[in-house]
Amino acid sequence: MKRADAFAIEPGWQLLLLDIGLSPQLVLKHAQLPSDLFARQQAQLSIDDCFRLWISVETLSAQLPRPLPLLIGDSLSFEMFSPPLVAAGCSPNLNVALERIAQYKRLICPMRIEIQRDEQETRLRLRCEGYDLAMPTVFVATELVFFTQLARLATRQPIVPRRLCMPALPDTLDPYTSYFGRRIERGELPELAFAASDAARPFLTENPALWDFLEPNLNQRLSELQQSASWQQKVESVLIELLPSGESNVQSVANRLALSPRTLQRHLADEGLRFQHLLNATRERLAKRYLSQSPLAPGEIAFLLGFRDSNSFLRAFKTWTGATPGEFRRLDSNRTGAI
Structure with missing residues (x-):
């Protein structure tokens, strides 16, 4: 399975940075990226550029009143993101949403998602693709916040993960413990687990018609990715x-x-x-x-x-x-x- 080597920059990035109190221009300058990147049509980032952007955001967010991933979680909405993530919101439950994200995530992010399910829980592990250094802590924490917020937004229930792991822990854990309802543990890989009953809980945002509209386009993008391998x-x-x-x-x-x-x-x-x-x-x-x-x-x-x-x-x-x-x-x- 071929990984992507370039990732789309969604218009929501600029809005998100403004919402959490960061200057988009300062972030781009610090990351050594083009100053007009967010204004370009169909702008893309390489894998290295993608992580330089995240490292820049992590560095510049040090003075924000709350940890950056939690501010991003507060700003999340399905409308802000690209079709692969909208597809998750219109799923029937978290199990299906995670399967869809695992399938299409590589179109928008250099990450592979591994999912395991049993009678007790649904577990997902995150692996970086095409990047040889440690993933920025803020990037990993944001992914954990995203999956948790997805479950809560779509079910309108205060779902608490059963387990959260990160290779490198944030400097301040208490705000994360308050948000997740559970303390993050140190682990070899980023990992998140939900109770089986929560993962099967119906999404109130389920929208089969929207999924039928999105799926052909997403599959076409995957096909183009596979064929484009040099x-x-x-x-x-x-x-x-x-x-x-x-x-x-x-x-x-x-x-x-x-x-x-x-x-x-x-x-x-x-x-x-x-x-x-x-x-x-x-x-x-x-x-x-x-x-x-x-x-x-x-x-x-x-x-x-x-x-x-x-x-x-x-x-x-x-x-x-x-x-x-x-x-x-x-x-x-x-x-x-x-x-």
């Missing part, structure tokens, strides 16, 4: 998985894609690419991301990129950028601090 995207996706194991040669990548190396190289040549060039470009992109957005030491980064030793990584990075990793990190830190 060989470059496929190889990059496999490389990101294989690099830490050191198995980043063309044979390993071809095996993962169920091709011969010659066939894979032919597909890349059709797109004007060579495997080694793509490997170097992927390593360079990831190295810059790790240096800019994580405290990882060069030796740790060398391991994640599949280099045998730190010196090999240092030489390669100097070839790519003309700077050492330390010099690049200092320059990037100075540039970010000047925003």
Whole structure:
């Protein structure tokens, strides 16, 4: 199943920022995104841009009177968001809504949702797609608030989740405990669980006619996403998985894609690419991301990129950028601090 590499920016973003007391222009400037982004028709963000936007919002919201995810929850309405989320609101119950969101979420957000159900509860776990760093805490907390608020808005009942987990907890937990009715726990993955009876509770917002209208368009968008996969995207996706194991040669990548190396190289040549060039470009992109957005030491980064030793990584990075990793990190830190 192909993940999306670009995500639509809904008009509701600008309204939402204004409603919670943030300047849309300041948020975009801090995230190093175009100042007219919210005014563009069919504007899209890359995966990295998407998380830069969330990191910017998280940073600038530090002085708000309440935690940002809770302010967003207060402002939620089905009309503010895109068709995949409206489709959730017109579902017959939370179980169906979660299945629909899991199916269409990747059209609007770099996230995969895993759902498990038994006689006691419905559980969902969230995994990021195409992003190698930890998800911003505010992003994860907002997702937990969204699913809880969806259940409450659609049923008009004060539903309390059975369990909430986050890899990194918010600095202040009490407001979240008050909102959810339960304390957030630390867990390896973001997780949310609802009692089976609450997940099956009828949605008062159910609208089969609206769903019949939305479903064909959503399925068409999924079909276009699947067909749009380039060989470059496929190889990059496999490389990101294989690099830490050191198995980043063309044979390993071809095996993962169920091709011969010659066939894979032919597909890349059709797109004007060579495997080694793509490997170097992927390593360079990831190295810059790790240096800019994580405290990882060069030796740790060398391991994640599949280099045998730190010196090999240092030489390669100097070839790519003309700077050492330390010099690049200092320059990037100075540039970010000047925003």
